[in-house]
Amino acid sequence: MPSDHTRSAILAAAERLYADRGFGDVTLRDIVAEANVNLAAVNYHFGSKDELIAELFVTRSIATNRERLRELKAAEEQGGGRAPIEVILRALVGPTLRGCLGPENQRSSAARFMIRASIESVPPIRRIKNREIDHLRKFAGAMRRSLPDRSDVDIYWGLNFALAMAHHTIRESERLTKLSEGKCDLDDVEGVVARVVSVATMALTAGKTETKAPSRLAAR
Amino acid sequence: MPSDHTRSAILAAAERLYADRGFGDVTLRDIVAEANVNLAAVNYHFGSKDELIAELFVTRSIATNRERLRELKAAEEQGGGRAPIEVILRALVGPTLRGCLGPENQRSSAARFMIRASIESVPPIRRIKNREIDHLRKFAGAMRRSLPDRSDVDIYWGLNFALAMAHHTIRESERLTKLSEGKCDLDDVEGVVARVVSVATMALTAGKTETKAPSRLAAR
DNA sequence: GATAGTTTCATACAACTGTTTGAAATGCAA
DNA sequence: TTGCATTTCAAACAGTTGTATGAAACTATC
Incomplete structure (x- = not known):
C-alpha cells in the first residue's frame, strides 16, 4: 500500500488554489509549491495537468x-x-445548492472549487459535463412518471429551468447579493432550494388541471 | 480620416475566431493571420489582447x-x-435571447461570440460584466413599480431567475437539444422568450392576489 | 517635393507553460 | 545485504505566448 501522501497533497493543494484563484492563473508550479512536492510529481501521479483537474471534478x-x-x-x-x-x-x-452555497466563511474548498468550475469552465471539465446527460435522463424519466399528462417538451423545459435557476444562483451569487444590497439571503440554503423548487414546480404544473391538492407554491 | 481598415479587419477576424474556437485556443497570431495584418497591429491599435477582447464585448x-x-x-x-x-x-x-438563439446556420458571428463569452468567461469580460449592476437596477426599479405589493427580496429573486433561465438556455442550448432529442425547438426564439417570460412572471406573481386580469401563463 | 505624423512590418524578446529525462533516493521482498 | 520496483528530485526541454522595437512605408500638409 503506497502511502499516497504526495498524491493527496497535490489534490488538496490544487483544489484549494483553484478554488481561491481560479483555473486561469494557477500553474503546476504554484500547486507543487503549495503541496511541498516536486514539479514532476504531478505528471508522475496524474499524467497531465488536465487529468488532475478532471480527477478533482469527477x-x-x-x-x-x-x-x-x-x-x-x-x-x-x-x-x-x-x-x-x-x-x-x-x-x-x-445537493448541488447545498454543496456550493451557505455561509461563505465555512464553505469547504471543495465547494468553492465547484463554484469556480461552474464559472470558468475549462476544457477537461467541459468534457466531463457533456457526459452528464445520462444522469439527467433519469430525472426526466422520474418527472415524466410524476406528471404523465405533461408533454416531453414541457418536462425538458422544466428540467432545464430548474437547473438554470440553481446553477445561475451559484454562479452569480455574489452579484445577486450586491444587486440586492444583501437583502437576498444566500446563506439560507434551504430557503434558496425552496424558492427554486417552487418556481420550477410552477413552470411544470401551470396551465393544466392539478391532480393533487394545491401545493404550497410560495417560498420561505 | 484614417481608413481603419486594419482595425476593423482585426475586430472582425477576432470575433469570428473566438466565436468558432473559443478564447482558450485562439492566439494573436491566429487572429492576425485571419485578418491578413501584421502581428504588431493588434498592440498598436488596441493596446493589448485583453483590450481587444473587451472592445468586442462592450x-x-x-x-x-x-x-x-x-x-x-x-x-x-x-x-x-x-x-x-x-x-x-x-x-x-x-434582446439577449434574440441575439444569441435562432437557427444555427444563420447566427451571426457576433451572436456566436456572445455565446462563447457566456460560456467561457475570461477575465476582461468578467470585469465588464461586473459593471452591469447599474443596468440591472433599472429593471429592478421598473419591476418594483409594476408590482408594488411585492417585497424587494421577491423582486430580486424574480430578476435573478429570469436572467438565469435566459442565460442558461443560451449556454446549454446544445445540451438541451441533445437531452430532448431535438424535441425542444430552440430555433423558435419567440417561443423560448415566451416560456422564460411566462415562468418568471409566475415566480413574481404567485402567492399574492393578482391585481389585474389573470395573465396568460402557459407558453406557446 | 520635402516634412511631419501615422501606420505597417519583420523580427526579436522575455517570460512562462506543461512535460520529459535520467539519476538519486526510498521501500520492500528474498 | 542484495536486488527490484516504486517514487522523488533537480534540471532541462521545447514550445508558445503576448509584447516591444526600430526601421520602412505610407499619407497628407505646407
Missing part, C-alpha cells in the same frame, strides 16, 4: 450525483414508483 | 443593453410609468 461530481439519485430513489420507492414533482426537483437541485 | 453589450432599455422605456411610457411585469421581463430577456 470525484466531487459523482458525490453530488450519487446524493441526487439517492434522494430520487428514496422518494420514488416511497411513492410506489411515482414521486411528487416537488420532491424530484428537490433531489435534483438540493 | 460593443455588443451596449447594443443589447440599449435595446433592452428602449423596450423598457417604451413600455413604461405607454403605461404611464408603470408597465406590465410580462413586458418588463420580455424587455429584459428578449
Whole structure:
C-alpha cells in the first residue's frame, strides 16, 4: 500500500488554489509549491495537468450525483414508483445548492472549487459535463412518471429551468447579493432550494388541471 | 480620416475566431493571420489582447443593453410609468435571447461570440460584466413599480431567475437539444422568450392576489 | 517635393507553460 | 545485504505566448 501522501497533497493543494484563484492563473508550479512536492510529481501521479483537474471534478461530481439519485430513489420507492414533482426537483437541485452555497466563511474548498468550475469552465471539465446527460435522463424519466399528462417538451423545459435557476444562483451569487444590497439571503440554503423548487414546480404544473391538492407554491 | 481598415479587419477576424474556437485556443497570431495584418497591429491599435477582447464585448453589450432599455422605456411610457411585469421581463430577456438563439446556420458571428463569452468567461469580460449592476437596477426599479405589493427580496429573486433561465438556455442550448432529442425547438426564439417570460412572471406573481386580469401563463 | 505624423512590418524578446529525462533516493521482498 | 520496483528530485526541454522595437512605408500638409 503506497502511502499516497504526495498524491493527496497535490489534490488538496490544487483544489484549494483553484478554488481561491481560479483555473486561469494557477500553474503546476504554484500547486507543487503549495503541496511541498516536486514539479514532476504531478505528471508522475496524474499524467497531465488536465487529468488532475478532471480527477478533482469527477470525484466531487459523482458525490453530488450519487446524493441526487439517492434522494430520487428514496422518494420514488416511497411513492410506489411515482414521486411528487416537488420532491424530484428537490433531489435534483438540493445537493448541488447545498454543496456550493451557505455561509461563505465555512464553505469547504471543495465547494468553492465547484463554484469556480461552474464559472470558468475549462476544457477537461467541459468534457466531463457533456457526459452528464445520462444522469439527467433519469430525472426526466422520474418527472415524466410524476406528471404523465405533461408533454416531453414541457418536462425538458422544466428540467432545464430548474437547473438554470440553481446553477445561475451559484454562479452569480455574489452579484445577486450586491444587486440586492444583501437583502437576498444566500446563506439560507434551504430557503434558496425552496424558492427554486417552487418556481420550477410552477413552470411544470401551470396551465393544466392539478391532480393533487394545491401545493404550497410560495417560498420561505 | 484614417481608413481603419486594419482595425476593423482585426475586430472582425477576432470575433469570428473566438466565436468558432473559443478564447482558450485562439492566439494573436491566429487572429492576425485571419485578418491578413501584421502581428504588431493588434498592440498598436488596441493596446493589448485583453483590450481587444473587451472592445468586442462592450460593443455588443451596449447594443443589447440599449435595446433592452428602449423596450423598457417604451413600455413604461405607454403605461404611464408603470408597465406590465410580462413586458418588463420580455424587455429584459428578449434582446439577449434574440441575439444569441435562432437557427444555427444563420447566427451571426457576433451572436456566436456572445455565446462563447457566456460560456467561457475570461477575465476582461468578467470585469465588464461586473459593471452591469447599474443596468440591472433599472429593471429592478421598473419591476418594483409594476408590482408594488411585492417585497424587494421577491423582486430580486424574480430578476435573478429570469436572467438565469435566459442565460442558461443560451449556454446549454446544445445540451438541451441533445437531452430532448431535438424535441425542444430552440430555433423558435419567440417561443423560448415566451416560456422564460411566462415562468418568471409566475415566480413574481404567485402567492399574492393578482391585481389585474389573470395573465396568460402557459407558453406557446 | 520635402516634412511631419501615422501606420505597417519583420523580427526579436522575455517570460512562462506543461512535460520529459535520467539519476538519486526510498521501500520492500528474498 | 542484495536486488527490484516504486517514487522523488533537480534540471532541462521545447514550445508558445503576448509584447516591444526600430526601421520602412505610407499619407497628407505646407
